[in-house]
Amino acid sequence: MKVTLFATCIVDMFQSSAGIATVELLERLGCEIEFPESQVCCGQPAYNSGYVKEAKEAMKSMIDTFIDAEYVVSPSGSCITMFREYPHVFKGDPVWEPKAKKLAEKSFELTQFIVDVLKIEDVGARFDGKVTYHTSCHMTRLLGVKKAPMILLSNVKGLEFTELPGKEQCCGFGGTFSVKMAQISEQMVDEKVMHVEETGAEYLIGADAACLMNIGGRIERQGKPIKVLHIAEVLNSR
Amino acid sequence: MAMKIGTDNFKERVGNGINDSFMRGAVAGAQNSMGVRRQNATEELGNWEEWRSHGEEIRQHVLENLDYYLEQLSENVAKRGGHVFFAQTADQANEYIKGVVAKKNAKKVVKAKSMVTEEISLNATLEQAGCTVVETDLGEYILQVDDHDPPSHIVVPALHKNKEQIRDVFAKKLGYQKTEKPEELAWHAREMLRQEYLTADIGITGCNFAVAETGSFSLVTNEGNADLVTSLPKTQITVMGMERLVPTFEEMEVLVSLLTRSAVGQKLTSYITVLTGPREEHDVDGPEEFHLVIVDNGRSKILGGEFQSVLQCIRCAACINVCPVYRHVGGHSYGSIYSGPIGAVLSPLLGGYDEYKELPYASTLCGACTDVCPVKIPLHQLLHKHRQVIVEQEGKAPISEKLAMKAFGLGAASPMLYKLGSKVAPAAMNPFTVGDKISKGPGPLKAWTDIREFPAPNKERFRDWYKNREKGGKES
Numbered sequence: 001m002k003v004t005l006f007a008t009c010i011v012d013m014f015q016s017s018a019g020i021a022t023v024e025l026l027e028r029l030g031c032e033i034e035f036p037e038s039q040v041c042c043g044q045p046a047y048n049s050g051y052v053k054e055a056k057e058a059m060k061s062m063i064d065t066f067i068d069a070e071y072v073v074s075p076s077g078s079c080i081t082m083f084r085e086y087p088h089v090f091k092g093d094p095v096w097e098p099k100a101k102k103l104a105e106k107s108f109e110l111t112q113f114i115v116d117v118l119k120i121e122d123v124g125a126r127f128d129g130k131v132t133y134h135t136s137c138h139m140t141r142l143l144g145v146k147k148a149p150m151i152l153l154s155n156v157k158g159l160e161f162t163e164l165p166g167k168e169q170c171c172g173f174g175g176t177f178s179v180k181m182a183q184i185s186e187q188m189v190d191e192k193v194m195h196v197e198e199t200g201a202e203y204l205i206g207a208d209a210a211c212l213m214n215i216g217g218r219i220e221r222q223g224k225p226i227k228v229l230h231i232a233e234v235l236n237s238r
Numbered sequence: 239m240a241m242k243i244g245t246d247n248f249k250e251r252v253g254n255g256i257n258d259s260f261m262r263g264a265v266a267g268a269q270n271s272m273g274v275r276r277q278n279a280t281e282e283l284g285n286w287e288e289w290r291s292h293g294e295e296i297r298q299h300v301l302e303n304l305d306y307y308l309e310q311l312s313e314n315v316a317k318r319g320g321h322v323f324f325a326q327t328a329d330q331a332n333e334y335i336k337g338v339v340a341k342k343n344a345k346k347v348v349k350a351k352s353m354v355t356e357e358i359s360l361n362a363t364l365e366q367a368g369c370t371v372v373e374t375d376l377g378e379y380i381l382q383v384d385d386h387d388p389p390s391h392i393v394v395p396a397l398h399k400n401k402e403q404i405r406d407v408f409a410k411k412l413g414y415q416k417t418e419k420p421e422e423l424a425w426h427a428r429e430m431l432r433q434e435y436l437t438a439d440i441g442i443t444g445c446n447f448a449v450a451e452t453g454s455f456s457l458v459t460n461e462g463n464a465d466l467v468t469s470l471p472k473t474q475i476t477v478m479g480m481e482r483l484v485p486t487f488e489e490m491e492v493l494v495s496l497l498t499r500s501a502v503g504q505k506l507t508s509y510i511t512v513l514t515g516p517r518e519e520h521d522v523d524g525p526e527e528f529h530l531v532i533v534d535n536g537r538s539k540i541l542g543g544e545f546q547s548v549l550q551c552i553r554c555a556a557c558i559n560v561c562p563v564y565r566h567v568g569g570h571s572y573g574s575i576y577s578g579p580i581g582a583v584l585s586p587l588l589g590g591y592d593e594y595k596e597l598p599y600a601s602t603l604c605g606a607c608t609d610v611c612p613v614k615i616p617l618h619q620l621l622h623k624h625r626q627v628i629v630e631q632e633g634k635a636p637i638s639e640k641l642a643m644k645a646f647g648l649g650a651a652s653p654m655l656y657k658l659g660s661k662v663a664p665a666a667m668n669p670f671t672v673g674d675k676i677s678k679g680p681g682p683l684k685a686w687t688d689i690r691e692f693p694a695p696n697k698e699r700f701r702d703w704y705k706n707r708e709k710g711g712k713e714s
C-alpha cells in the first residue's frame with residue numbers, strides 16, 4: 001500500500017526520531033512510503049490563535065502537496081485533526097472546499113491507520129519497560145481515536161502498562177496557550193507530571209509530539225528520571 | 239457591567255487563584271467527585287448521546303422560534319392574572335422590580351438562587367433602595383453573609399470555600415459557636431432563614447425553564463428553598479433570561495433530566511418546583527401577585543449570529559466541572575459571574591471584549607467542555623470563533639503576534655521559505671543551546687523556557703534524513 005507521509009513541522013525540526021520510526025514501522029508493515037518535500041505545517045498555530053486568513057495559506061499549500069496521495073498518514077493526532085477540519089474552514093469555497101474534503105477523507109493518524117486501515121493489531125514489536133500513556137485531547141476527543149494506540153501497545157512484548165491517573169485531562173500545551181497563558185499552563189503540566197510520576201513508569205509514551213514536548217520539557221526541567229517517547233518509536237522497537 | 243466581579247486585571251486574578259491553595263483543593267476535589275457522578279448518571283441512561291441530540295434539538299427549536307414562544311408564554315402568564323415585563327437592559331429590569339418593591343412597600347425580599355439576577359446586580363439595586371435582600375440557597379447565603387463574596391461557580395456558588403472557612407464566616411458574622419460539621423452549619427443557616435421566609439414581603443426567583451404552553455416556571459433545587467420563597471411571601475417575582483423556555487412540559491422533562499444528571503450527577507434533584515401564576519381560589523398557598531420579568535440584556539444581539547448556540551445553555555455547569563483551566567484558577571479568575579468555558583464564551587458577548595478579551599484565550603481548546611455539554615454547544619469552537627473576531631474585527635491582538643502570524647502565513651505557504659528557516663534554525667538557536675536543549679530561550683520562547691526545557695532543533699532534520707536515505711538506498 002502506498003502511504004504519503006505527513007511528518008509535521010515539529011517532528012521534522014525537533015523530533016526526527018519519531019519520523020524515522022514512523023517510516024521504518026510502516027515499511028515493515030508492508031507500506032511504500034512517499035514524502036513530498038513541499039510539505040510544511042498544517043496551519044494550526046495560526047488557526048487556533050484566530051488568524052484564519054494566514055492559516056488558510058498554509059492549508060492550501062498542504063492540500064496541493066497531498067493532492068495525489070492515496071493515504072496521508074501522520075504521527076500526530078492533532079495535525080490530522082486539523083486536516084479533518086479543513087472542509088469546515090473552507091466551507092462555501094467552491095474551489096477549496098471539495099479539495100479539502102478529499103484530503104480530510106484520506107488522512108489518518110498513525111495508530112488509527114495501522115489498526116483501522118491496515119487492520120493490524122500486533123506490529124511485532126518488543127519493548128522492555130514500564131510505561132504509561134498520555135491520551136492527547138485532539139486525538140481522543142476531536143479525532144475520536146481512543147482504542148487504536150491501546151490495542152497496539154497491548155500487543156507489544158515486554159511492555160508493562162500502567163494507566164495514567166486523570167488521563168483525560170489536558171497537559172496544558174494548547175499551542176500558543178503554553179506561552180500566552182504560561183502561568184496556567186505551568187499548573188496544568190505540573191499536575192500531569194505528578195500523575196506520570198505516580199504511575200512509577202520509566203517511560204511516558206504519547207502520539208503527539210507537541211504534548212510530549214510540553215510534558216517532557218517539564219519533566220526534564222524538574223530533573224525527573226522519566227523518559228519520553230513517541231508511540232512510533234515504541235512500536236518500531238524490536 | 240454588573241456581571242463583572244472584582245477590580246484586579248486578568249493576570250492578577252489568575253495569580254490570586256493559583257496561589258489560593260484552599261480554593262484549588264476544594265475545586266479539584268469537587269471536579270473529581272462530580273466528574274465520576276456525572277459519568278455514572280449519564281451512562282446509566284444507556285443512550286446518552288441520543289439524549290444530548292434531543293436536548294440540542296429542543297433548544298435549537300426554541301431559539302429558532304423564540305418570539306413565538308415568548309409571546310405564548312406572556313399570554314399564558316397574563317391569562318392567569320400575572321404581570322409580564324420585558325426588560326431590554328439590566329437597568330430596565332431593576333427599575334421595574336424596584337417599582338414593585340416600592341408599590342408593595344416591601345422591606346424584605348427572600349430570593350432563591352438565580353444567575354440572571356446576579357447578572358443584572360439586582361441585590362445591590364434593592365439594597366440601595368433600602369430593602370433587605372436575603373439569599374436562601376445555602377451557597378448564596380454563605381457568600382452574602384461573607385460581605386457579598388461573588389459566586390465562583392454557576393451551580394455551586396461557594397465552591398471556593400471549604401467548611402472551615404464557612405465556619406469562620408458564620409462565627410464572625412452570625413455569632414455561630416459550633417463546629418465545621420456540614421450538618422451543623424446547614425442547620426444554623428436553616429434556623430436563620432426560617433424567620434426570613436416568614437417575614438418577607440416579596441419572593442424573587444430565577445427560572446430554570448419556563449413552559450410556554452401553560453405559563454409555568456420550574457425551579458430545580460436540592461434544598462427546597464424555592465418552595466418556600468414561592469409559597470410564603472404575598473408577592474412573587476420571577477426573573478428569567480429571555481432564552482430560558484421550552485414549548486411544553488414534555489420538553490421540560492427532557493431538559494430537567496439532562497440538567498440534573500449533568501450538573502450534579504443525580505437522576506433528579508430533591509426538589510423540582512413548578513409554579514403557575516398567582517394563587518387561584520382553590521389553592522391553599524402561593525402568592526397573591528405574580529410578576530414575570532424577562533431579561534434580554536444583550537441576548538437578542540447574540541440571536542441569529544455565529545454565537546447563537548451559546549443561548550442553548552441550560553446552566554448545568556458540566557463544562558466548568560471538567561475544565562482543566564478552571565481547575566487551577568478557580569471561578570473568580572474569570573472576572574465574571576459566568577466562569578469556566580461557558581463564562582469564557584458568554585462573558586465577552588454580554589460584557590464586551592474590552593472587559594473580557596483574555597477569556598477566549600484562557601483555554602487549550604482541549605474540547606473537554608464540548609464533550610460533556612448536554613445540549614451540544616460547541617464550546618471550544620466558539621472560543622476559537624472569539625479569537626478570530628478579536629483578530630479580524632476587533633483588531634485587539636498584540637502587534638508582535640500579528641507580525642509573527644503574518645510571517646507564519648508566508649513561511650507556511652512557501653515550502654522554500656520554510657525549508658530555509660528550518661535549516662538555519664539550529665545555527666540561529668546555537669547561542670541558546672546547551673547540549674540538546676534550550677533552557678533560556680529568547681523572545682516569546684522565554685515564556686516557554688521559564689517553565690520547561692525546549693528541545694534544540696535537530697541538526698539533521700527529518701527531511702534531511704529521508705533525503706540521504708533515498709540517495710543511499712533503503713538500507714541506511
Ligand code: SF4
Nearest residue numbers: 551552554555557611
Ligand atoms: S455550556 Fe453546556 S455544559 Fe456548560 S453550563 Fe451550559 S449547558 Fe452546561
